[in-house]
Amino acid sequence: YFSLLSPMITPYSDERKNLVKHYAEDYIKNYNTSTDNILIYAGVIFYQAFYDLSNNSSREKLLKAMDIYKEYYGEKSNQVIFTRHALSRWYFIHNNYQTSAAGLLENQKLFDGTVIGPLLEGVRFLEGVEVFMKAGMVEQAQANLDAAYSRFQLAKRPSDLAQMQKVKQRFNLH
Numbered sequence: 679y680f681s682l683l684s685p686m687i688t689p690y691s692d693e694r695k696n697l698v699k700h701y702a703e704d705y706i707k708n709y710n711t712s713t714d715n716i717l718i719y720a721g722v723i724f725y726q727a728f729y730d731l732s733n734n735s736s737r738e739k740l741l742k743a744m745d746i747y748k749e750y751y752g753e754k755s756n757q758v759i760f761t762r763h764a765l766s767r768w769y770f771i772h773n774n775y776q777t778s779a780a781g782l783l784e785n786q787k788l789f790d791g792t793v794i795g796p797l798l799e800g801v802r803f804l805e806g807v808e809v810f811m812k813a814g815m816v817e818q819a820q821a822n823l824d825a826a827y828s829r830f831q832l833a834k835r836p837s838d839l840a841q842m843q844k845v846k847q848r849f850n851l852h
Contacts, residue, residue, distance in 0.1 A: 720746035800829030
């Protein structure tokens with residue numbers, strides 16, 4: 679039982695990445711336009727975009743998926759949070775750091791330790807450090823580093839605290 683849960687609670691493990699990618703590929707392959715509903719469609723276009731963020735058309739797919747998720751699940755849903763985060767990554771990959779940072783800030787307003795849990799929030803805060811540094815928002819980068827630290831403390835994950843130290847040193851933050 680715990681071996682099955684392990685990939686679900688380890689955000690960056692190769693096993694988790696492969697499991698999620700396999701799930702996404704299967705999800706897309708089995709999509710049936712005549713019988714599947716709009717939420718399944720949103721999931722399909724989200725995964726298509728997520729695994730091809732370098733493609734310009736991925737932005738439109740993410741925006742469409744987010745609109746559907748907002749309508750059916752609401753602004754504060756996991757689906758919207760993950761889609762907005764992916765959209766922020768899209769902007770980052772395409773060197774639009776200000777828009778990427780704005781998307782992350784919008785997402786972080788929803789973080790309270792419960793919606794996606796403290797560990798994943800910590801990971802998202804830590805990922806934001808580079809975005810904010812590239813956008814010239816050093817104070818926000820430091821705030822993200824501090825928020826990541828507090829979330830990792832709650833999650834009691836020393837490996838994530840070690841990763842945080844590397845990010846801290848890389849960007850010369852306190």
